[in-house]
Amino acid sequence: MQKNSTRFVCNECGYASPKWLGRCPDCGKFNTLIEEVVSPPQTKKAGGMSAVSPSRALPLSQVKYEKYERVSSGDPELDVVLGGGIVRGSLVLVGGDPGVGKSTLLTEVAAHLAKEHRVLYLSAEESCSQVKLRCERLGLTSDNLLLLNETCLENAEEAFGEAEYVVVDSIQAVYTETLSSSAGSVGQVRECASKLMRIAKSRGITFFIIGHVTKEGTLAGPKVLEHIMDAVLYFEGERTENFKILRAYKNRFGSVQEVGVFEMTERGIFGVNDYSSLFLSDSRGVAAGAVVTPSETGNRCMMVELQTLMAKTAYGLPRRMSLGVDPNRLIVLIAVLEKRCSIPLGTQDVYLNAMGGIRLSEPSADLAICAALASAERSIPVEKYTAVFGEVGLTGEVRGVSFAEKRVNECLKMGFRRVVLPAKNMKACEKFQGKIELVPVSYVTQMIKTLFPD
Numbered sequence: 001m002q003k004n005s006t007r008f009v010c011n012e013c014g015y016a017s018p019k020w021l022g023r024c025p026d027c028g029k030f031n032t033l034i035e036e037v038v039s040p041p042q043t044k045k046a047g048g049m050s051a052v053s054p055s056r057a058l059p060l061s062q063v064k065y066e067k068y069e070r071v072s073s074g075d076p077e078l079d080v081v082l083g084g085g086i087v088r089g090s091l092v093l094v095g096g097d098p099g100v101g102k103s104t105l106l107t108e109v110a111a112h113l114a115k116e117h118r119v120l121y122l123s124a125e126e127s128c129s130q131v132k133l134r135c136e137r138l139g140l141t142s143d144n145l146l147l148l149n150e151t152c153l154e155n156a157e158e159a160f161g162e163a164e165y166v167v168v169d170s171i172q173a174v175y176t177e178t179l180s181s182s183a184g185s186v187g188q189v190r191e192c193a194s195k196l197m198r199i200a201k202s203r204g205i206t207f208f209i210i211g212h213v214t215k216e217g218t219l220a221g222p223k224v225l226e227h228i229m230d231a232v233l234y235f236e237g238e239r240t241e242n243f244k245i246l247r248a249y250k251n252r253f254g255s256v257q258e259v260g261v262f263e264m265t266e267r268g269i270f271g272v273n274d275y276s277s278l279f280l281s282d283s284r285g286v287a288a289g290a291v292v293t294p295s296e297t298g299n300r301c302m303m304v305e306l307q308t309l310m311a312k313t314a315y316g317l318p319r320r321m322s323l324g325v326d327p328n329r330l331i332v333l334i335a336v337l338e339k340r341c342s343i344p345l346g347t348q349d350v351y352l353n354a355m356g357g358i359r360l361s362e363p364s365a366d367l368a369i370c371a372a373l374a375s376a377e378r379s380i381p382v383e384k385y386t387a388v389f390g391e392v393g394l395t396g397e398v399r400g401v402s403f404a405e406k407r408v409n410e411c412l413k414m415g416f417r418r419v420v421l422p423a424k425n426m427k428a429c430e431k432f433q434g435k436i437e438l439v440p441v442s443y444v445t446q447m448i449k450t451l452f453p454d
């Protein structure tokens, strides 16, 4: 294949250089030069007209309406996250930490789709025999699923042939011949993704693309990668936990409010319907420092247990560590408890964990964190069937949160008997009076008096 000429362009200021430089001589920034193809100048017809025939503007009423055809992926949870199924001809990017189960999920989807469609699994990271081994472990048998081990995108493109669905594992491992930089570099990822988009739109192929994430947890490669895609899904979850959460980060054909809960087993990754009891432990109500909060993740409400542990500080500076909750939030809430409730925590190391590897980013967990801290400090367990939610301000006041009705309903459904909630949310939850005990609180001190009357 003929090699196009390329140049290196600075991401920040647009400075162009024929060879790579570590520092842009124009703006002085480091590591900003990205390789890109120099496209030949557009030939122009006589009279200054473009050689490409121009598109005509149409009134809205005359625009032809394309109906999006949706196909089930074989996994109801994944369908929910995609907004009701796979849209034909779309590009879906699935990102996530190493070993979270990206290849496993998409192998299952590919095998399911291969029952009725022509599907190709382009494995640039693993050999065909490794993929076959995985298929055997997962119990997937499909004679129609085509496997291809290829890293060069141009070669792979010919193999796409009549395929309707293609899984690319992963975008960081494939390269295009037009650029000389190595696979996985920003320029390569961008060029490969645009190439796949052109193929998707011109040949109507649906692509599932696996993407790696950086140490910070964002998708490796340029931001344009996310702009090109029709849907961007992230797999979340701690490596050691079996439960993974798939979250839509962007979706052109559906809501980004949806999440899917999956369980990783030896036989594969399965969507979990009964997700609400996953994040609760058996020691609830027995051990001090554990409190349950109804958390709104995506469009679903889940009961999540927060556990805290306190130990005397061995050195001068107390440690504060949290898993699944923003550590800064924990520090702020400890300060609120010390100042507004006179709970001394200055000589205690504090550890906080959200059960099951779930990440809580909502402020509604604040009050439950305070309750768990107070329970750990007093060594008094919180009653097993009590749930707590509400946002805590710096003055120690409890603020109302969204979806209060939904949260109380979930508590009721899960067999809880008492809910401590913000007084501001009381009105919305009045209809639950009689079915479940509602304790409205306006200040953190009130919550502590309710839970620990002695």
Ligand SMILES: Nc1ncnc2c1ncn2[C@@H]1O[C@H](COP(=O)(O)OP(=O)(O)OP(=O)(O)O)[C@@H](O)[C@H]1O
Pocket: 096, 097, 098, 099, 100, 101, 102, 103, 104, 105, 125, 137, 264, 265, 266, 267
């Ligand atoms: N024999 C096995 N029994 C149980 N679980 C297994 C087995 N083999 C693999 N796994 C699970 O599968 C996971 C790897 O899944 P997968 O290869 O789909 O991850 P990935 O997200 O594609 O990773 P990578 O980014 O490395 O490609 C491992 O973390 C492990 O938990």
Ligand SMILES: [Mg+2]
Pocket: 102, 103, 104, 125, 169
């Ligand atoms: Mg993989």
